Amino acid sequence: MARFRDVYRNYVAVEHSRVVGLISLVFYKTLLHEGGTALINELVVSGSERGRGIGTQLVKAGIAAARECGMDEIEVGTERGNRDARRFYKHIGFNLEYVLFGMEF
Numbered sequence: 001m002a003r004f005r006d007v008y009r010n011y012v013a014v015e016h017s018r019v020v021g022l023i024s025l026v027f028y029k030t031l032l033h034e035g036g037t038a039l040i041n042e043l044v045v046s047g048s049e050r051g052r053g054i055g056t057q058l059v060k061a062g063i064a065a066a067r068e069c070g071m072d073e074i075e076v077g078t079e080r081g082n083r084d085a086r087r088f089y090k091h092i093g094f095n096l097e098y099v100l101f102g103m104e105f
Contacts, residue, residue, distance in 0.1 A: 021045040023058040038066035040076035
């Protein structure tokens with residue numbers, strides 16, 4: 001992914017030489033957003049480290065990277081039943097805008 005920095009960005013949170021979280025972003029262009037859209041593909045924080053602001057810091061890093069790359073927006077999807085994730089994203093300023101359909105193979 002390092003070869004495709006205009007499409008993918010990954011950031012990790014490290015404490016005491018231990019990875020405690022990561023965010024993976026995908027940047028893509030659409031007809032509706034001239035600058036493009038950043039998608040949070042994955043946000044993971046170690047269960048024992050949750051509630052300490054690590055996820056918020058990672059999302060802020062993702063937003064900064066998206067702005068730096070000229071993106072118009074940032075999006076994220078989560079499973080409907082993942083209430084903790086939905087509450088987290090709403091708390092840090094995300095709005096419920098779309099309904100995402102999925103199909104697993």
